[in-house]
Amino acid sequence: MFCGYIKDKDLGRVAIFTRSGMRSVRAKWNKFRQLEITFPVGVKPDDISRVLSENRNRFLAMREELESRPPRFHEGQVINCLENTRVEIRRNQGYSHYFTTGLDDNDIDCFFVEVPRNCDFANPAHEATVISCLKHLTQRAALIHVIPFAMDVAADKGCSVSDFEIGRGLKKLGHCTPKGIISLSANLFFFPDHLARYVICHELAHLHFMNHSADFHAECNRLCDGKEAQLEQELRDFMQSDQYPL
Ligand SMILES: [Zn+2]
Incomplete structure (x- = not known):
């Protein structure tokens, strides 16, 4: 959960998050060169100040390393x-x-x-x-491209979908309603075909099981020709990689 920003003289505007189930503190400089720190739920303001002061040099070194990398975009890319x-x-x-x-x-x-x-x-x-x-x-x-692609995948798998739409949210890659309407993230446009197909198969499996039960995964795995686990890992790797432009 996003909790707010802290202004720091060296680190700039630091975004503070909390996440349940977390035991340690995680920090990263995001794509906008802004430091994001995630704490366990219930963190006190004093703890945040302490983490900032104890790790200041480490955070600055992380930023320096990031700034020494080549830019994400270039002319002719x-x-x-x-x-x-x-x-x-x-x-x-x-x-x-x-x-x-x-x-x-x-x-x-x-x-x-x-x-x-x-x-x-x-x-x-x-x-x-x-x-x-x-x-x-x-x-x-x-x-123009994601929806026709998804319709082809559904037809290929013999699934009947009430409708496909492009969702507004950027975080969720896909969503299936109880009425069988599948909404997909526009960002699938940047995915390699086989990973976009995997996301669509995941939603097609939700046409039968509206949860993530063992039955759901069996269906999803069947639609993915037995490669669900492998594709899930590839998807995570891809979204963290430089190939994913967003
Ligand atoms: Zn799901």
Whole structure:
């Protein structure tokens, strides 16, 4: 659960979270170069101050390490997306100050994010703007690519789905209602085909079992040709990797 921010003179705005079942404290610098610290539920303000002061140097070293990495995006970058579609990062050579998104006039499988001439990919604010452009673009691309892809998977597996829709939430990859409507995250657009298919199969299994019981997993595993556990692990790895742009 997000609890709020603490302003720190060295570390900047630190986001504080709590999570039940946690015993130790976890800290990470997120994609926006902001420190996130997760505490066990019931943490006291004094404990938070103590953790910040005792670990200040470690946190600063973590940030330094992060800043020494190459930027996440670069000019000419090609992000491979669902079913051989892609997003290219381009630089506007004119005088526009805007970050824009679009679909290539000559190639219907190519979307683009165009950054201004003076964009500095190492600048966290510019990086965050590229990410928000990608999110914006994904909402559009998902309607054209994710939904037809999901319909094909359902047909292939012989499942009848009342409807597919693109969900608004960014955290949840998929959701199935008791009426058999499956809502999918637009972010599946950035997934390799087999992992998007796995997420869809998980939701198709919910058409029969609205829980995560052993029966549910047996059905999900059947739909995934016996690879549920392997795909779940691959999915987690992918979402933590540099290949996942969001
Ligand atoms: Zn589920």
